[in-house]
Amino acid sequence: MKNKKKKIINYSKARKDYLKKIRKDKVIVLFGQLAIFAIFIGLWELLAFTGVLDPFFFSSPSRIVTTIIDLAKGGNLWIHIWTSLYETLIGFALATVIGVVIAIILWWSEKLRRMMEPYLIILNSLPKIALGPMIIFWVGSGTGATIVMCILICVVLTIISMLNAFISCDSDKLLLMKSMHANKFQILFKLILPNSLPQFISVLKINVGMSWVGTIMGEYLSSKAGLGYLINYGSQILKLDIVMASITLLCILAAGMYFLVSPLEKRYKK
Amino acid sequence: MDNLLEFKNVSYFYQTKENEVKALENVDFSVKEKQFTSLVGPSGCGKTTILSLTCGLLNCSSGEILINGEKVKKHDDRIGYMFQRDHLFEWRTIWQNIILGLEIQKKHKDEKSLAFAESLLKKYDLYPFKNKKPRQLSGGMRQRVALIRTLVLNPALLLLDEPFSALDFQTRLKVCDDVYEIIKSENKTALLVTHDISEALSMSDKIIVLSKRPAHVKEIYEINFEGASPLAKREDKDFGKYFEMIWRNLV
Numbered sequence: 020m021k022n023k024k025k026k027i028i029n030y031s032k033a034r035k036d037y038l039k040k041i042r043k044d045k046v047i048v049l050f051g052q053l054a055i056f057a058i059f060i061g062l063w064e065l066l067a068f069t070g071v072l073d074p075f076f077f078s079s080p081s082r083i084v085t086t087i088i089d090l091a092k093g094g095n096l097w098i099h100i101w102t103s104l105y106e107t108l109i110g111f112a113l114a115t116v117i118g119v120v121i122a123i124i125l126w127w128s129e130k131l132r133r134m135m136e137p138y139l140i141i142l143n144s145l146p147k148i149a150l151g152p153m154i155i156f157w158v159g160s161g162t163g164a165t166i167v168m169c170i171l172i173c174v175v176l177t178i179i180s181m182l183n184a185f186i187s188c189d190s191d192k193l194l195l196m197k198s199m200h201a202n203k204f205q206i207l208f209k210l211i212l213p214n215s216l217p218q219f220i221s222v223l224k225i226n227v228g229m230s231w232v233g234t235i236m237g238e239y240l241s242s243k244a245g246l247g248y249l250i251n252y253g254s255q256i257l258k259l260d261i262v263m264a265s266i267t268l269l270c271i272l273a274a275g276m277y278f279l280v281s282p283l284e285k286r287y288k289k
Numbered sequence: 290m291d292n293l294l295e296f297k298n299v300s301y302f303y304q305t306k307e308n309e310v311k312a313l314e315n316v317d318f319s320v321k322e323k324q325f326t327s328l329v330g331p332s333g334c335g336k337t338t339i340l341s342l343t344c345g346l347l348n349c350s351s352g353e354i355l356i357n358g359e360k361v362k363k364h365d366d367r368i369g370y371m372f373q374r375d376h377l378f379e380w381r382t383i384w385q386n387i388i389l390g391l392e393i394q395k396k397h398k399d400e401k402s403l404a405f406a407e408s409l410l411k412k413y414d415l416y417p418f419k420n421k422k423p424r425q426l427s428g429g430m431r432q433r434v435a436l437i438r439t440l441v442l443n444p445a446l447l448l449l450d451e452p453f454s455a456l457d458f459q460t461r462l463k464v465c466d467d468v469y470e471i472i473k474s475e476n477k478t479a480l481l482v483t484h485d486i487s488e489a490l491s492m493s494d495k496i497i498v499l500s501k502r503p504a505h506v507k508e509i510y511e512i513n514f515e516g517a518s519p520l521a522k523r524e525d526k527d528f529g530k531y532f533e534m535i536w537r538n539l540v
């Protein structure tokens with residue numbers, strides 16, 4: 020963005036007004052966003068405080084904050100956060116790598132691609148949570164099962180999107196590479212992969228969300244730690260404050276991860 | 290002058306699931322060294338097929354294609370290909386685009402090839418844009434880059450598949466001139482495919498008119514217009530006469 024900054028020129032009045040309006044709109048939108056947040060939190064707190072909403076069922080912003088502080092003092096909170104974060108990051112990374120590698124293999128061999136197509140469609144439409152009990156039998160309960168769940172949820176879509184990106188490459192560009200005598204490796208690394216970068220970044224963004232779904236599902240199924248575990252635990256001992264506090268933390272973590280990935284888009288999507 | 294390229298009774302069929310498509314039928318012509326030859330014919334008649342056969346991406350169903358008297362091979366270094374669109378890779382700089390072919394053929398560390406690439410950039414006014422991305426260049430400049438990308442590999446025969454048809458009319462005349470000048474000053478033999486008769490007339494020493502699909506050679510014209518550039522050749526007094534003859538032959 021910085022290099023786009025124009026040098027100081029004498030803009031016309033219309034141009035000045037236009038730029039002013041853009042800046043003003045930006046401020047209004049930002050203000051609106053903050054206002055929505057403040058109103059939501061304030062109303063929630065007010066309704067809980069006056070007893071219109073039963074804080075036992077609906078918790079309240081202040082109770083969520085105290086619960087988080089209490090949990091943090093207990094020392095276990097960090098273990099739960101770290102466990103979920105770790106499972107999500109590993110699941111996200113493995114699913115992305117495995118998905119891209121499989122997509123490359125399927126791009127390489129058209130016959131294999133056609134053989135695998137119906138199975139990919141079936142796997143894509145299968146609700147992966149249905150495999151939950153099986154996963155526990157296969158890899159045992161705990162972190163392993165959660166990571167596997169995470170991978171299952173992300174990997175099929177990664178394969179399908181990346182494969183689509185690979186095979187939709189302009190046929191004349193392929194012809195160009197061939198006319199320069201490129202072999203298949205060169206076509207892959209010099210054309211297909213860089214050409215699919217925008218789709219890859221979209222896939223990353225989708226996978227951030229999906230891997231959190233996988234982690235929470237996995238932790239619901241069986242776990243001894245993690246935010247999903249904490250949500251489950253809170254609801255079982257009827258402490259909905261704990262549930263809401265965990266959900267709040269989850270929101271913050273997922274949003275944080277999303278904002279780490281999205282600058283890539285600005286940089287490479289053009 | 291010797292024949293650089295010879296098509297001898299070449300036929301070609303495309304195999305599709307539904308049927309066999311006969312694209313070429315006994316195509317017979319030759320291209321002399323340093324000559325600029327154009328293939329003119331209606332859309333879909335088989336012009337691109339002729340180029341694909343020439344560079345060995347397809348094998349002819351019957352007949353023979355000779356380059357310098359030898360049969361074409363799959364990976365023939367003597368041939369360079371230029372497409373309708375420039376197909377510059379947006380993620381590469383102009384320089385990286387230009388040495389793409391050198392990279393593929395593992396010559397990108399070869400001093401002489403790199404020096405040649407650099408000299409072409411300088412000669413054709415693209416040196417200041419060396420480190421720019423393709424999207425920062427105009428359509429005409431991009432097409433020049435595409436031509437240089439092909440020339441860097443130093444092919445004897447250039448195949449040009451409607452390289453100007455994606456440009457608007459103004460740019461087209463200018464790029465036509467540029468490409469013509471580059472090809473002539475680099476002493477290349479060129480085979481241009483086009484469906485634009487005046488484009489063919491303004492650039493060629495020889496025009497081969499093809500029939501509808503399956504393509505066969507309908508007529509061959511030797512052209513000898515006054516003028517150093519395509520734009521100047523358009524002023525020749527016989528331009529209109531030839532245009533009309535070829536146009537009649539096409540429809």
Ligand SMILES: Nc1ncnc2c1ncn2[C@@H]1O[C@H](COP(=O)(O)OP(=O)(O)O)[C@@H](O)[C@H]1O
Pocket residue numbers: 303304305310312330331332333334335336337338339502
């Ligand atoms: N891969 C292919 N499979 C089947 N038919 C093809 C294929 N490529 C081209 N054709 C057919 O062959 C004919 C000639 O194609 P082409 O050489 O591309 O024509 P031109 O370049 O003159 O427009 C067209 O009718 C086209 O439909």
Ligand SMILES: [Mg+2]
Pocket residue numbers: 336337450
């Ligand atoms: Mg064509």
